[in-house]
Amino acid sequence: MRLRNAxxxxxxxxxxxxxxxxxxxxxxxxxRAASSNGPVVMPKITVLNPMGTPPxxxxxxxxxxxxxxxxKTIYFINTGYIGTDRLMAVMMDWFxxxxxxxxxxxxxxxxGAGLAQVSKDLWTEISEKGDAAIVGLxx
Amino acid sequence: MKKPAVPLILNDFEKQEKEVAxxxxxxxxxxxxxxxxxxxxxxxxLKKQIVEGNNPITGKPAMPELVELLTKPLTAExxxxxxxKQDLGPKTYxxxxxxxxxxxxxxxxxxxxxxxxxxxxxxxxxxxxxSHQPTEILGKMNPGSEAGEAWSYTVKDAAxxxxxxxxxxxxxxxxxxxxxxGMTAVNVSDxxxxxxxVINGKIxxxxxxxxxxxxxxxxxxxxTTIGRAWSLLSINGGNCGKVGTTYMGTIGNPMxxxxxxxxxxxxxxxxxxxxxxxxxxxxxxxxxxxxxxGILSAKNWAADVWGPNMNxxxxxxxxxxxxxxxxxxxxxxxxxxxxxxxxDGGYDTVEKFTEWVTGLKPGVKPAGAEGINSGIRNxxxxxxxxxxxxxxxxxxxxxxxxxxxxVQIDKWR
Numbered sequence: 183m184r185l186r187n188a189x190x191x192x193x194x195x196x197x198x199x200x201x202x203x204x205x206x207x208x209x210x211x212x213x214r215a216a217s218s219n220g221p222v223v224m225p226k227i228t229v230l231n232p233m234g235t236p237p238x239x240x241x242x243x244x245x246x247x248x249x250x251x252x253x254k255t256i257y258f259i260n261t262g263y264i265g266t267d268r269l270m271a272v273m274m275d276w277f278x279x280x281x282x283x284x285x286x287x288x289x290x291x292x293x294g295a296g297l298a299q300v301s302k303d304l305w306t307e308i309s310e311k312g313d314a315a316i317v318g319l320x321x
Numbered sequence: 322m323k324k325p326a327v328p329l330i331l332n333d334f335e336k337q338e339k340e341v342a343x344x345x346x347x348x349x350x351x352x353x354x355x356x357x358x359x360x361x362x363x364x365x366x367l368k369k370q371i372v373e374g375n376n377p378i379t380g381k382p383a384m385p386e387l388v389e390l391l392t393k394p395l396t397a398e399x400x401x402x403x404x405x406k407q408d409l410g411p412k413t414y415x416x417x418x419x420x421x422x423x424x425x426x427x428x429x430x431x432x433x434x435x436x437x438x439x440x441x442x443x444x445x446x447x448x449x450x451x452s453h454q455p456t457e458i459l460g461k462m463n464p465g466s467e468a469g470e471a472w473s474y475t476v477k478d479a480a481x482x483x484x485x486x487x488x489x490x491x492x493x494x495x496x497x498x499x500x501x502x503g504m505t506a507v508n509v510s511d512x513x514x515x516x517x518x519v520i521n522g523k524i525x526x527x528x529x530x531x532x533x534x535x536x537x538x539x540x541x542x543x544x545t546t547i548g549r550a551w552s553l554l555s556i557n558g559g560n561c562g563k564v565g566t567t568y569m570g571t572i573g574n575p576m577x578x579x580x581x582x583x584x585x586x587x588x589x590x591x592x593x594x595x596x597x598x599x600x601x602x603x604x605x606x607x608x609x610x611x612x613x614x615g616i617l618s619a620k621n622w623a624a625d626v627w628g629p630n631m632n633x634x635x636x637x638x639x640x641x642x643x644x645x646x647x648x649x650x651x652x653x654x655x656x657x658x659x660x661x662x663x664x665d666g667g668y669d670t671v672e673k674f675t676e677w678v679t680g681l682k683p684g685v686k687p688a689g690a691e692g693i694n695s696g697i698r699n700x701x702x703x704x705x706x707x708x709x710x711x712x713x714x715x716x717x718x719x720x721x722x723x724x725x726x727x728v729q730i731d732k733w734r
Binding site: 243264 | 323324325326328329345346351358360361362367384387388391393394399400401402403405410412414418419438441472474478481482485511558
């Protein structure tokens with residue numbers, strides 16, 4: 183019985199020592215790898231692309247250009263951003279001085295700032311009575 | 322309209338306008354650029370600097386160039402039709418954590434801080450906290466009303482942002498409720514808007530939201546990471562916050578990083594919770610979104626002078642009337658002691674206090690956005706009261722921040 187207990191104790195000590203030695207060896211090997219071969223290589227992982235989905239883009243051709251401004255009606259559309267009324271006034275002065283045969287119409291969007299606020303009626307009016315439009319101001 | 326048109330744009334917006342035009346299907350849109358700002362200049366200044374000046378991008382005289390944009394025949398490229406798909410890269414990336422952090426930074430997937438890398442396992446853990454399908458479209462978002470087409474994002478996309486932000490999975494229903502509104506946390510505006518949200522209901526304690534000392538700051542994981550997740554979802558799901566294209570804040574706004582996520586201190590407030598005042602049941606888990614300039618300590622205003630006698634209702638009223646309420650009204654974020662001063666001053670409901678502060682009968686809309694750019698001062702505007710924070714002193718904050726939508730959180734569980 184004593185002998186059996188002694189064997190068990192010896193085996194247990196051996197097991198603990200071997201586990202302890204193995205972990206020390208692993209640690210030492212890791213250190214060696216780090217000191218002799220540069221930093222420990224990090225494992226690679228796979229991650230998800232976080233981007234959402236943009237809408238498909240349908241290309242819209244631009245409207246054909248005018249051959250000349252003479253005899254044409256050009257609309258100035260003020261989308262409502264502050265100061266645009268003054269800018270368009272001085273621009274129209276320049277156009278009137280340089281294009282005397284062109285008709286200019288100024289429309290002030292009073293419903294608020296922004297292109298989205300321009301009324302559909304105004305776009306219809308330009309389609310029917312105008313030849314081109316200058317729209318501003320993107321700030 | 323089918324008539325030639327030329328938009329007038331300030332040159333600092335060139336990159337943004339080109340991207341917006343491309344997204345709208347007109348990558349070669351003819352635009353005339355001018356040097357800005359225009360606002361605040363006299364006719365004489367505008368004539369010299371713009372009309373008689375050059376396009377700062379091409380260097381050519383601006384007005385003859387404008388005529389050319391209306392009259393020069395279109396190129397074949399400008400008349401193209403068809404469909405274009407945007408390439409957003411692969412669905413996954415593989416690399417070491419360091420490599421992936423650098424890649425995410427380079428691709429501008431982040432808010433410039435390190436993120437928790439969104440592995441499939443971590444995202445799956447987040448998704449366990451909702452009954453909604455990962456592929457369900459959660460919302461559509463763009464950086465602002467006229468800044469391009471809206472992108473869409475799924476419940477799984479929101480989970481990716483939540484992981485990246487460092488959110489705990491139990492916060493996920495709140496993040497989904499925010500994402501479901503489609504409201505960006507990072508608005509394109511050159512004004513530098515911020516976004517925030519107020520959370521009411523039992524979920525505040527359930528997920529550990531802070532509504533005591535430091536309530537509006539980054540002093541609890543829940544408040545901080547919910548706000549960050551909303552911001553990251555806006556950046557990645559809604560393509561927001563990219564300087565020069567989808568972000569144009571002239572000065573910027575530090576509150577864009579994590580927004581302001583406020584849990585009301587319902588237990589110590591003498592008033593009904595914000596959500597209840599907006600028609601929800603007491604105790605219901607609700608999040609109310611805000612947009613505005615942000616808030617500052619009330620000490621910022623001369624009305625709030627330290628002294629032995631403090632009339633807080635009067636101070637709040639004076640600050641209200643010192644504000645321009647045109648876009649975002651006035652928001653008072655009161656600590657419980659200040660809210661109790663208001664109550665003890667004779668205003669036992671927010672409605673009574675609002676009527677006294679604004680001078681308007683309930684239901685009467687204050688002057689606001691309809692007067693935009695008119696040069697007319699709209700004092701105060703919409704008045705909102707939120708109660709949160711500790712009771713360790715008589716401090717409170719005010720600013721411009723207006724509530725928009727309120728959303729039930731539990732339907733996103």
